[in-house]
Amino acid sequence: MIDEIVNYCDTQYQLKNGKCVGCKNTCNSNCFQCLKDIHFNPQCHRSYDCKYMCYHYICQDIHRYATEMAWMWHFLFKEIKWDTNCAMNICSIGCGPCTELVAFEEYCNRNKIQIPFTYRGFDLEKNWTELQKVARRYAFHPNNVFFEHIDVFDYYENNDKPNVIVLNYLLSNILKNSPKYIDEFVDKLCELFKSLPYGILLINDINYYTVRDNYIEKIRKNCIKNNNNAFKYHFANTTKDFYPYGKQLSKNNLLFDVPDDIISRYNTSTECHSAQLIVTKK
Numbered sequence: 001m002i003d004e005i006v007n008y009c010d011t012q013y014q015l016k017n018g019k020c021v022g023c024k025n026t027c028n029s030n031c032f033q034c035l036k037d038i039h040f041n042p043q044c045h046r047s048y049d050c051k052y053m054c055y056h057y058i059c060q061d062i063h064r065y066a067t068e069m070a071w072m073w074h075f076l077f078k079e080i081k082w083d084t085n086c087a088m089n090i091c092s093i094g095c096g097p098c099t100e101l102v103a104f105e106e107y108c109n110r111n112k113i114q115i116p117f118t119y120r121g122f123d124l125e126k127n128w129t130e131l132q133k134v135a136r137r138y139a140f141h142p143n144n145v146f147f148e149h150i151d152v153f154d155y156y157e158n159n160d161k162p163n164v165i166v167l168n169y170l171l172s173n174i175l176k177n178s179p180k181y182i183d184e185f186v187d188k189l190c191e192l193f194k195s196l197p198y199g200i201l202l203i204n205d206i207n208y209y210t211v212r213d214n215y216i217e218k219i220r221k222n223c224i225k226n227n228n229n230a231f232k233y234h235f236a237n238t239t240k241d242f243y244p245y246g247k248q249l250s251k252n253n254l255l256f257d258v259p260d261d262i263i264s265r266y267n268t269s270t271e272c273h274s275a276q277l278i279v280t281k282k
Helices: 002-013 031-040 051-079 099-110 126-138 170-177 182-195 209-223 260-266
Strands: 088-093 117-122 145-148 164-168 199-205 229-234 275-281
Touching (some): 051 099, 051 260, 051 275, 099 164, 164 170, 182 209
Parallel strands (some): 088 117, 117 145, 164 199
């Protein structure tokens, strides 16, 4: 599944000749630099508003993000021991290109885990729609995969609640681009989780204090009530100092092979560096 998605994005990206056709910004023909600005430049508040940048993003980062999420599914099945007879109704908030779905399907396929599930991804950024359709096309269970381009909290006021909620690099995105909204978002998220009769909350994000200490920890403290438990994890970082957040994972390398031409063309990320939180509600 992951290879098919990367092959699609690589093929589409190489159709670009010079500047990105239809780009709404001052294009410098370098999607790597645009992504770097979006992720690290505090003055840049662009969305993923160019389809070629989205293709580049997949080739650059999907292997790392899918690996990080594969570890979370591993903890859920092997350490927390989710009952595979119990259906998973997965809600991914701010799903983008749904790397957590890729990780889930790849993990279950490789480990021969058969479990009834639905995946429902929510994202208001419609530039991801094309790649969401690609992910659904190559999914092992495409009829179980749905996408919504509406507010997640409005949706669950009128529909059955999930029992698995995923935030994959969402908090850092909100903090960078909509900081006035993040406290309201965290409050609504905690209320949604509290409303579930049982369930799991999975958060994977940057291991940086503004996100980790101010918001991931706030969610943990607000959600560990009664029979709830919390599990914290982090990856080592060989390139710079890192913060120990809960248990350190034994490895930070990719679980998915990356072709050499993809690595050289897109400067593909080859180490995992995130902080992770799992909250269980029995």
